[in-house]
Amino acid sequence: MHEIATLHSVTALTQTMAQKIQAAFGYDRVCVALLEKTGLKICATAQAPEIDDYTLSPWQPEAKDSAATRVLASHQAVVSPISPDGSEGVSANTPSGEQRCELVLPLAAKGQIIGLLDIVGLHDPQDTGRMELLEALAGSLAIAANQAQLFKATETGQREARTLCSLSRQMTSLDLERIPERLLGQLGDLIPNDVAGLLVEIDGTLYSFFHISQPVGEAALKKLERNMLAHWPALTLAAPAVTPIQRHVQNTDNVLPDNTPALRSDIYALLFVGEQPLGALTVARTGPMKFEEADQHLLSTIANQVATAIENALLYRKLKAYAASLEQRVVERTVEIARQKERTEAILHSVADAVFVTDPQGKIVLTNERAGHLLDGQLRAEDQEYLLSRIREWGLRASEGVEEIVELDDLALQARATPISEEAPSLGAVVVLSDVSRLRELDRMKTQFVSNVSHELRTPISNVKLYLSLLERGKPEKRTRYLEVLRQESTRLENLIENLLDLSRLDAGRALIIPRPVALQDLLENLVEIHRQTAAAKDLHLETQFPPTVPPANGDRNQIIQVLSNLIANAISYTPPGGKVAVRLGTAEAEGCPYVTITVADSGIGIPPDELPHIFDRFFRGEQAQMLAVPGTGLGLAIVKEIVELHQGWIEVESELSQGSSFTVWLPVAAQHPQEQEVEQHSNPVIAQPAIPPQRSAR
Numbered sequence: 001m002h003e004i005a006t007l008h009s010v011t012a013l014t015q016t017m018a019q020k021i022q023a024a025f026g027y028d029r030v031c032v033a034l035l036e037k038t039g040l041k042i043c044a045t046a047q048a049p050e051i052d053d054y055t056l057s058p059w060q061p062e063a064k065d066s067a068a069t070r071v072l073a074s075h076q077a078v079v080s081p082i083s084p085d086g087s088e089g090v091s092a093n094t095p096s097g098e099q100r101c102e103l104v105l106p107l108a109a110k111g112q113i114i115g116l117l118d119i120v121g122l123h124d125p126q127d128t129g130r131m132e133l134l135e136a137l138a139g140s141l142a143i144a145a146n147q148a149q150l151f152k153a154t155e156t157g158q159r160e161a162r163t164l165c166s167l168s169r170q171m172t173s174l175d176l177e178r179i180p181e182r183l184l185g186q187l188g189d190l191i192p193n194d195v196a197g198l199l200v201e202i203d204g205t206l207y208s209f210f211h212i213s214q215p216v217g218e219a220a221l222k223k224l225e226r227n228m229l230a231h232w233p234a235l236t237l238a239a240p241a242v243t244p245i246q247r248h249v250q251n252t253d254n255v256l257p258d259n260t261p262a263l264r265s266d267i268y269a270l271l272f273v274g275e276q277p278l279g280a281l282t283v284a285r286t287g288p289m290k291f292e293e294a295d296q297h298l299l300s301t302i303a304n305q306v307a308t309a310i311e312n313a314l315l316y317r318k319l320k321a322y323a324a325s326l327e328q329r330v331v332e333r334t335v336e337i338a339r340q341k342e343r344t345e346a347i348l349h350s351v352a353d354a355v356f357v358t359d360p361q362g363k364i365v366l367t368n369e370r371a372g373h374l375l376d377g378q379l380r381a382e383d384q385e386y387l388l389s390r391i392r393e394w395g396l397r398a399s400e401g402v403e404e405i406v407e408l409d410d411l412a413l414q415a416r417a418t419p420i421s422e423e424a425p426s427l428g429a430v431v432v433l434s435d436v437s438r439l440r441e442l443d444r445m446k447t448q449f450v451s452n453v454s455h456e457l458r459t460p461i462s463n464v465k466l467y468l469s470l471l472e473r474g475k476p477e478k479r480t481r482y483l484e485v486l487r488q489e490s491t492r493l494e495n496l497i498e499n500l501l502d503l504s505r506l507d508a509g510r511a512l513i514i515p516r517p518v519a520l521q522d523l524l525e526n527l528v529e530i531h532r533q534t535a536a537a538k539d540l541h542l543e544t545q546f547p548p549t550v551p552p553a554n555g556d557r558n559q560i561i562q563v564l565s566n567l568i569a570n571a572i573s574y575t576p577p578g579g580k581v582a583v584r585l586g587t588a589e590a591e592g593c594p595y596v597t598i599t600v601a602d603s604g605i606g607i608p609p610d611e612l613p614h615i616f617d618r619f620f621r622g623e624q625a626q627m628l629a630v631p632g633t634g635l636g637l638a639i640v641k642e643i644v645e646l647h648q649g650w651i652e653v654e655s656e657l658s659q660g661s662s663f664t665v666w667l668p669v670a671a672q673h674p675q676e677q678e679v680e681q682h683s684n685p686v687i688a689q690p691a692i693p694p695q696r697s698a699r
Contacts, residue, residue: 021134021137027119030120031059061116067118077103079101082101136346185211208221208248209250215254223263266282266283267283273310281303283299355371356395359395383408391431403416416431460490467485519552528583534569538572538575542572543583551594551596559647560667563665566636566637571661574604574661579603583600596666602662
């Protein structure tokens with residue numbers, strides 16, 4: 001990046017950056033376009049040589065609906081797959097049919113987009129590390145290009161200012177190249193002539209300048225050059241390597257190839273700076289009028305002024321070169337400081353923890369965005385004041401290696417403080433506050449889970465041990481009863497362990513689902529028939545309400561059976577004799593997407609309002625369930641909720657105490673032409689959908 005920062009040519013800078021990005025990442029093509037008054041202009045392209053094996057169409061950033069136009073509209077990077085027919089962004093066809101991407105990033109400087117960076121090649125949109133690196137490179141390129149544009153504009157302004165200054169000052173100009181032109185053009189107003197010439201030595205090179213107002217021969221100019229050298233004998237000794245003379249002629253149309261007309265009179269004056277020879281000045285005529293002594297005196301006076309002007313111009317040139325060198329170094333240092341500042345700020349604001357920088361007195365001098373949110377919105381006034389006092393304390397004790405945990409209401413913060421510099425503690429300290437509330441809650445949940453599992457296992461194991469003892473010592477006629485109890489407790493243990501394993505697989509994201517269209521009407525009819533005998537034994541009326549046609553749901557048949565069987569069994573278990581259990585099937589929309597809904601409603605004991613938020617918690621069992629001695633582990637509804645959310649659905653519950661409960665499962669409708677596939681998760685658990693999605697409508 002140091003090499004990039006030293007380039008002040010926009011074209012050279014963008015081309016160098018494009019080549020480096022293409023070479024570093026092996027992309028097929030990298031283009032840079034900058035915004036001008038007429039629109040986007042591509043100013044740099046770097047292309048890999050091996051892409052000659054397939055067709056890569058030219059980048060057209062201003063094409064309608066292109067990725068570039070979307071970036072200009074959204075100010076966000078856009079990644080687009082490359083379609084072989086060119087319908088999306090760039091078109092690229094490879095012999096192997098390999099799919100490539102087009103990545104377009106905005107080039108923004110000072111909050112304004114100044115151009116675009118277009119990248120074509122193999123790119124993984126999920127590779128956030130590379131994406132962040134490319135965005136950082138785009139940011140650096142934007143800053144450098146903006147600096148180059150500003151530098152170019154500054155140079156143009158300086159050049160225009162010098163030109164205006166030259167026109168107004170004439171002989172007082174510090175522009176060495178303009179002095180001969182202005183001098184020789186104005187010299188005819190003071191000393192009428194047909195040819196005015198200047199010979200000057202600059203940095204060991206001889207230059208001759210001529211202003212010709214009347215036609216003269218080529219030989220006449222050579223004669224004037226020889227005569228100026230003849231009047232300047234010290235020149236050969238002072239600058240032995242000054243030949244050949246570099247000639248500059250104004251009005252070249254007045255130079256004739258032959259020797260006519262010839263010059264008939266000429267005068268000369270030498271230019272000195274102190275005692276050092278600098279050059280010679282001459283005027284000549286082709287007509288009969290000769291020069292007078294006053295002309296010679298005036299020419300000598302002008303020569304002295306010219307020598308002073310040239311000396312000042314030479315000194316100015318050296319000073320300008322030195323100033324340009326200093327300016328270059330300042331620009332480089334400014335770019336480096338700006339880049340370091342931006343990198344530091346980017347790192348600071350991207351940290352998820354709250355970061356506070358304190359001075360040697362413990363006063364907070366810098367914070368990141370997360371720290372601002374923590375202080376402004378998450379804490380009460382008294383907690384905020386307490387935390388600020390602790391931050392000052394930690395900043396003063398940073399050299400001790402502070403690491404503490406502070407608890408404020410429901411917020412647990414881990415504080416770490418270190419000096420900015422171990423060698424210079426007086427620079428202050430950095431205090432980092434990490435929100436460990438979730439970790440503390442997970443630790444509490446783990447402890448509670450272990451406790452619940454231990455409690456649930458203890459009862460059946462104790463019963464097994466008891467009845468094994470009775471089986472050994474009891475009466476033979478009671479063995480059948482003892483064996484039945486042992487079978488029941490074994491089944492209870494088996495169900496508990498199976499439920500725990502199901503939850504473990506769901507938590508770890510290893511639940512195997514086979515999504516296919518599932519005809520829920522047939523499935524529910526079978527489940528209802530399976531549970532009808534159990535319902536009849538409790539004198540319950542089990543009914544179904546199915547519409548004529550219901551689209552299939554997209555999901556795993558076995559897991560959907562597990563969900564619905566659990567809900568129907570629960571409804572039967574918690575409904576007193578003479579009650580009713582209804583299973584309804586329907587369709588609905590949520591946020592514009594179609595869903596199938598399955599509702600299991602009962603006229604049972606209902607759920608108290610204070611227990612409703614906890615019914616899907618693991619091992620939770622309501623007081624009435626325990627009073628009625630309904631068997632269960634408290635894991636069934638937790639598993640139901642996990643499975644439903646794994647299918648991108650959700651479950652709703654409505655209940656009124658002593659009136660009954662209603663559980664409704666929402667499952668996505670299967671596509672019209674689904675492709676069966678097996679999906680085994682190896683990532684994080686599926687994130688639950690909202691319990692009650694907005695803008696839903698039943699059909």
